[in-house]
Amino acid sequence: MERKKKQLPLLEKVEVLDASSDGQSIARVNDLVVFIKDAVPGDVVDVQLTRRKNKYAEGRITNVHHYSDKRTTPVCSHFGTCGGCKWQTMDYEWQKNYKQKQAVDALTRLAKIELPAINPIIGSHEYYHYRNKLEFTFSNKKWLTQEQINDASLVFDEVGVNSRSALGFHIPGMFDKVLDIDNCFLMDDLHNKIRNEIKQYALTNHLSFFDLRQQTGLLRNIIIRNTSIGEWMVVIAFYENNAVEIEQLLQYIASAFPQITSLQYVVNGKRNDTISDLELSVYIGSDCIYEEMEGLKFRISAKSFYQTNSAQAYELYKATRTLAAIQPTGIVYDLYTGTGTIAN
Numbered sequence: 363m364e365r366k367k368k369q370l371p372l373l374e375k376v377e378v379l380d381a382s383s384d385g386q387s388i389a390r391v392n393d394l395v396v397f398i399k400d401a402v403p404g405d406v407v408d409v410q411l412t413r414r415k416n417k418y419a420e421g422r423i424t425n426v427h428h429y430s431d432k433r434t435t436p437v438c439s440h441f442g443t444c445g446g447c448k449w450q451t452m453d454y455e456w457q458k459n460y461k462q463k464q465a466v467d468a469l470t471r472l473a474k475i476e477l478p479a480i481n482p483i484i485g486s487h488e489y490y491h492y493r494n495k496l497e498f499t500f501s502n503k504k505w506l507t508q509e510q511i512n513d514a515s516l517v518f519d520e521v522g523v524n525s526r527s528a529l530g531f532h533i534p535g536m537f538d539k540v541l542d543i544d545n546c547f548l549m550d551d552l553h554n555k556i557r558n559e560i561k562q563y564a565l566t567n568h569l570s571f572f573d574l575r576q577q578t579g580l581l582r583n584i585i586i587r588n589t590s591i592g593e594w595m596v597v598i599a600f601y602e603n604n605a606v607e608i609e610q611l612l613q614y615i616a617s618a619f620p621q622i623t624s625l626q627y628v629v630n631g632k633r634n635d636t637i638s639d640l641e642l643s644v645y646i647g648s649d650c651i652y653e654e655m656e657g658l659k660f661r662i663s664a665k666s667f668y669q670t671n672s673a674q675a676y677e678l679y680k681a682t683r684t685l686a687a688i689q690p691t692g693i694v695y696d697l698y699t700g701t702g703t704i705a706n
Contacts (some may be wrong), residue, residue, distance in 0.1 A: 370411035370419075375427055378405040381460040386420075386446025396421055400442060402452050403460070404430025424568050432456045438547050445509055445534035446548070458483045482694065486674045490547040494588055494653075495669050498557055498562075499635070500571040500581040501540035504528035519687065527571040529561040529584070538574045553586045556596060556619055560584065563614055580604055583635055585664065590672050593651035595624040597664050599637060603629045612645045623647045626664055638665055655679075660701050666701040679704055 373391055377663055378401045380388040387401035389409070393419040394587040406428035409421035436442070436450035440559070449457050462483050468628055469475045486492060504526045530543035545554050564581055572579035574607040583599040596615065600608055608627065616625055628640050642649070650663045655676055662668050669675030682704060688694060 370414055372424065373409045373411065373421065376407055376409050378403050378407065380429070381449075382463075383461075383464045394419055398423060400451065400478060402430045403434050403456075404432050416484075427685045439545070440541060440543060443505075443533070444531055444541055444543070446531055454485065454489055458485050462689075462705055476684070484674075484677050485564055486671060488673065491550050492673065493548045494590075494668065494672050495670050496546065496549050496553060496586050498529055498543065498584045498586075499532060499540050500579070500583065501528045501538070502526060502573050502579065503572070503575075504572040505533045505536065505539040506543045525565055527561075529564075529567060529581075531569075549586070550647075552577060552594070552619075552621060553588070554593075556586060556615070556622075557584065559618055560598075560611070560615060563611065567607075567610075569607060570602075571584060577601070577633065582630055586666075587651060587662065589653040589662070590653050591652065591654050592621075593623045594619075594621050594663075595626070595651045595664065597637075597642065598621050599630045599635070600627065601629075601631060603631070616646045624649065624651050624664075655703060658703075658706050660703055660706075669703075675703065 373396065376389045376391060376396065377399075378387045378389050381403055382388055382397060386397045386399050387405070389396045389398060389401075396409060396411070397420045398407070398419065399420075401407060401423060405423075405426060407423045408425040408427070410424045411419050411421045413420040425502065432453050433451055434453050436447075436451060438444070438447065440471040441447060441450045452460075462480065466477065466480055469477055505528070506520055513616055528540040528542035530541045532543055533539045544558070563569075569581055572582045578601070580600055580602045581614060582601045583597075585595075585597040585599075587595040592672045596619075597614075598612070606627075612625060612627060616622065625645045626642045627645055628637050628642045630637055630640060650661050650666075653662055653668065653672060655672075662667075669678070686694075694705070696702075699705060
């Protein structure tokens with residue numbers, strides 16, 4: 363006999379009190395801690411519990427009685443589904459406040475460390491368009507939003523906006539489902555133009571998108587990087603080694619985007635996406651791009667680690683230098699280095 367699933371309760375007029383480190387907000391109902399997705403501290407909401415344990419529960423908002431004054435309007439149409447940005451609904455100054463609170467709490471309450479006075483977070487001047495690297499996945503299993511599922515007029519054709527082919531980000535918790543991204547605000551807008559043009563070329567020319575479960579398809583991943591001095595790197599990862607289709611696509615990208623200073627590609631026939639153990643081929647330009655910081659120039663290859671927010675990395679390194687108070691006679695050990703920016 364099939365066991366009937368127990369219906370969890372609806373909690374009414376719950377005041378959201380705090381924010382958690384994973385992008386959810388926190389409320390307390392009697393002795394129960396409730397984690398709520400898409401809420402902001404200061405909201406008063408009705409919450410349908412979706413999961414319950416002894417000391418905590420998870421829930422979703424069914425109705426909002428009062429919106430918090432800490433709220434802002436998300437700029438991205440994909441917010442809430444994508445999972446890449448957790449706090450577009452919260453004012454940035456409050457985001458910093460809660461992040462600092464979480465860091466202090468982890469050190470004092472969990473690690474039992476007695477801390478000196480804490481300096482405030484040095485905030486980023488740019489809330490959007492600040493990243494210098496993004497990775498996107500091709501998939502023939504486009505994730506459908508509830509609105510798309512409910513749209514009875516939606517017809518999936520081979521080419522065009524209704525294709526099941528997607529180029530975007532993995533849905534959180536869904537390893538084989540990809541949300542098709544039209545416009546992402548994390549990087550300079552040129553990356554949107556490059557990504558969307560590649561996708562449209564692929565659809566028009568009937569190039570196959572990767573099927574992760576069946577391990578088939580030509581197009582697998584894209585990496586896009588840029589620097590503050592205007593250099594751009596695009597790396598295309600293919601699954602199938604179709605020399606003609608690869609050449610035609612790369613030629614089209616190079617012609618359409620002369621801003622690209624490093625266009626590279628790799629054939630990755632493995633079952634995982636990592637390219638760190640594979641040899642890349644340069645199609646046009648250099649095998650790297652360059653970043654500048656305080657008169658120093660740094661070489662960034664396709665496999666290099668580099669802080670994804672270049673401007674904020676500079677602020678971090680300046681703070682490190684000040685706190686280290688290095689003397690001319692001192693010896694400094696850089697025990698964990700990537701591109702070498704801190705040591706230099």
